[in-house]
Amino acid sequence: MKTRIIGILICSLVAIDAAAQINLYGTVRDASGKGLPAVQITFKDYQYQTFTDLSGGFVLKNLRIPEENWTLFFNLNGYNEQFYRASKADLNRGIEVTMFTKTRNLEEISVNALRQNATKSSSTISSFKKKNFGQDIPFLLEENPSVVTTSDAGAGVGYTGIRVRGVDASRINVTINGIPVNDPESHDVYWVNMPDLASSVENLQLQRGVGSSTNGAGAFGASVNIKTNNISNEPFAEVDNSFGSFRTMKNTIKAGTGLLNNKFSMEMRLSRIKSNGYLDRASSDLSSYYLAGAYVGERTVIKAIAFSGKEITYQAWYGTPESRINGDINAMNAYADRNYLDSSDRANLLNSGRTYNFYTYENEVDNYQQDNYQLHLNHRFNGGWYLNIAGHYTYGRGFYEQYRKGDELSNYGLSNVILGQDTVTxxxxxxxxxxxxxxxxxxxxxxxQLNNLKTYLVFGGATNTYLGAHFGEIVWARFASSSEIRDRYYDNNAQKTETSHYLKTSTYLTQNLTLGFDMQYRFVHYQFLGIDEVNGNLVDLQQVVPFHFFNPKMSVNYTLDRKQQLFANIARSNREPIRRDFRESTPENRPKHESLTDIELGYQYREKNSSITLNGYFMDYNNQLILTGQINDVGGYTRTNVKDSYRAGIELIGSARLRSYISVQGALTLSANKIASFTEFIDDYDIGGQAQILHERTDLAFSPNLSGNAGFKLMPIENLTIQWMTKYVGRQFLDNTSAKSRSLNPFTFTNVMLNYQLTNNWSKQMLIGVQLNNIFNAMYENNGYTFSYIYGGETITENFYYPQAGFNLMGRILIGF
Structure with missing residues (x-):
């Protein structure tokens, strides 16, 4: 009897299991009825997926889905996403799905060709609209793991920057619609030249680590790929005004025609941002425009884009001495004595408080304009192949003006001035x-997609040329010697040409396993006026430096089950030195190029209302360039290669929807960032030359071992959203010596944002927002620099910091039509 009961139970369980294992088949066709190959088919909230075959057919086997009904999603580049609500009745007769082309969004395909597939070390952000109160894009990325932002003026407007995993902006590759943005010579990105760009951004992908092959300078810490607004199907108009602390104001007007006759589209934006800044006199006067026009054909999209930024920013680059930060009167006077400050500069230091700005000359400004032009052509061939071509042109021009006290005439090629018996030098x-x-x-x-339907292929590249003219003018002098107004005291040009090609493949080995390969060749030809030795003398000579780089990458994705995924990636990247490294050295002592091998391992667990992602990385550098204080053979403090250094860490990202009205999210990074060994050089003014100190296993500068953020999103009533974000950044060293006396203290701040959506009969949208920054009024610094020297028998260290604003706020009204 007992055996019979057990047998019945086993048979029942087998029957239940068989009922739960569902086989589903069907066909996907285009509007003409032709079968569509390579369509990706996935289940909402489940990680089952497959692809259609050459005839458009598909089969999903052994599915375990508890619901009576379930939703299938169908995706293919160039087609609108389709969904199908399936039920048990579909199991016997199969299903038929028709997909329709979305020609106007072909432009998305060209951007996706550069982007990393969604992995454990990338974030795609498309929610800028509600965050954009006027701060630069780096501050809109604050919630991402391993991100630290900086602001010279202290409030996120003007000169701002971003570091990812401790890596500075010159090692972060930035593209807009696939077009390189980094300055080809310095490799830096100047967000101040693109004010209010966020108002014209559709989405942005931040890829930590080397990431996918892209155009422009090598990615050594991260890459940022920006996609500007898609073609709008409907006409629109929008007025967006923000105002708040430090007399900060942002005024934006946007409008678009929508798609006219299903063929043509126009869009425009005008923006103005003004701010006095947190620091004294650190004002910003920024303006920009964005224009886009598009033609949409049956298989082709042509889109022209022009955007420009004009900035006049009062300089706040000098930083604040440590004694001023600490409010130590005696130390401030000692600093003034050491640095020969005159009475007015001393009074400025003693009386300014935390908002001290060294510069007092009324026109100590950076004045620059940058115009960007892009022309994109996207075409869809038969068989699901796409061609994307874009031409671009960027024109930048401007200057920064400085009042200089007591400069030597000889530094400007000027003769001494004879006044009677006196000689003015x-x-x-x-x-x-x-x-x-x-x-x-x-x-x-x-x-x-290749014919076997399991391999997706991208072949691409770029060729770019940069022409840069660098020159200096004297516009006024107390003793002008033989100079005329706007005489040039230096004048040199540079030309940099770059060509790169890449091949990427992604192959579905099984339904759960994907293997990717990515190979890039990059050639750089740099021609510049640099210093060399001729007959024992250092002179300026035209020089040429070529580089050939091969950057291979490989990735593996494995789906464990409908909730879990694994990811692994190994990538190689090479990067040439920057302009200053070339300009201020001779060929014999010129720095070598840097190399990086980046290994990433990731795991993700995802359910309907929650997810958690764990990513480990090891970034192994060869010949990383750092500042050591060493003076080279032309008297410059240029960067030096260190043979062995690395960054290793764990990134943890999680989110959960606790109720329909509240969700929580957070990110945490634990890391070790080390240099095996290097020699520090300190100027010795007592005996001349430089003292040397050997350091071993020290921390890389500006690389916190711990950082993270946590927050929540609350919707207590209909149309009201409250977002809270608290961020912590651990200690950052100002140089590579791991000296606590030369570091930024750990800091924590909390931001709160409220948005209320109003409904009325005369507008499509009306949004009222308030942004409360640093609500607990934390006094902290997020950037700085340091240098040391020996004088009078002691080592003197000068630390400078960039203090950030305490509690401040912005209000906002956005009306859309």
Missing amino acids: STDLIRRRWLDNHFVGAVYSING
Whole structure:
């Protein structure tokens, strides 16, 4: 009897299991009835997926789905996403799905060709609209793991920056619609030249680590790929005004025609941002525009984009001495004595408080304009292949103006001034240092599915040329010697040409396993006026430096089950030195290029209302360039290669919807960032030359071992959203010595944002927002620099910091039509 009962139970369980294992088949066709190959088919809230075959057919086997009904999603590049609500009745007769083309969004495909597939070390952000109160894009990325932002003026407007995993902006590759943005010579990105760009951004992907092959400078810590607004199907108009602390104001007007006759589209934006800044006189006067026009054909999209930014920013680059931060009167006076400050500069230091700005000359400004032009062509061939070609041109010009006290006339190629029996060798003067540059080129990609339907392929590349004119002018001098107004005291040009090609493949080995390969060749040809030795003398000579880089990458994705995924990636990247490294060294002592091998391992667990992601990374550098204080053979404090250094860490990202009205999220990074060994050089003014100190296993500068954020999103009533974010950043060292006396203290701040959506009969949208920054009024610094020297028998260290604003707020009204 007992055996019989057990047998019945086993048979029942087998029957239940068989009932739960569902086989589903069907066909996907286009509007003409032709079968569509390579369509990705997935289940909502479940990680089952497959692809259609050459005839458009598909089969999903052994599915375990508890519901009576379930939703299938169908995706293919160039087609609108379709969904199908399936039920048990579909199991016997199969299903038929029709997909329709979305020609106007072909532009998305060209951007996706550069982007990393969604992995454990990337974040895609498309929610800028409600966050955009006028701060630069780096501050809108604050919630992402391993991100630290900086602001010279202290309030997120003007000169701002971003570090990812401790890596500075010059090692972060940035593209807009696939077009390189990094300055080809310095590799930096100047967000101040693109004010209110966020108002024209559709989405942005932040890829931590080397990531996928892209155009422009090598990614050594991260890459940021920005996609501007998609073509709008409907006409629109929008007025967006923000105002708040430090007399900060942002005024934005946007409008678009929508798709006219299903063929043409126009869009425009005008923006103005003004702020006095947190620091004294650290004002910003920024303006920008964005224009886009598009033609949409049956298989082709042509889109022209022009955007420009004009900035006049009062300089706050000098930083604040440590004694001023600490409010130590005796130390401030000692600093003033050591640095020979005159009475007015001393009074400025003693009386300014935390908002001290060294500069007092009324026109100590950075004045620059940058115009960007892009022309994109996207075409869809038969068989699901796509061609993307874009030409681009960027024109930048401007200067920063400085009032200089007591500069030597000889530094400007001027003769001494004879006044009776006196000889004048120095003078107060005003100078302008100019940059006039042109950046032109083209990028391309061809992508599609191979005939076996299991391999997706992208072949692309770029060729770009940069022409930069660097020159300086004297616009006024107390003792002008033989100079005329706007005489150039230096004048040199540079040309940099870059060509790169890449091939990416992604192959579905099984339904759960994907293997990717990515290979890039990059050639750099840099021609510049640099210093060399001729007959024992250092002179300026035209020089040429070529580089050939091969950057291979490989990735593996494995789906464990409907809730869990694994990811692994190994990538190699190489990067040439920057302009200053070349300009201020001789060929014999020129730094070598840097190399990085990046290994990433990730795991993700995801359910309907929650997810958790764990990512481990090891970034192994060879010949990383750092500042050591060493003076080279031309007297410059240039960067030096260190043989062995690394960054290793764990990133944890999680989110959960606790109720329909509240969700929580957070990110945490634990890391070790080390240099095996290097020699620090300190100027010795007592005996001349430089003292040397050997350091071993020290921390890389600006690389916190611990950082993270936590927050929640609350919707207590209909149309009201409250978002809270608290962020912590651990200690950051100002140099590579791991000296606590040369570091930024750990800091914590909390931001709160409230948005209320009003409904009325005369507008499509009306949004009222309030942004409360640093609500607990934390006094902290997020950037700085340091240098040391020996004088009078002691080592003196000068630390400078960039203090950030305490509690401040912004209000906002957005009306859309």
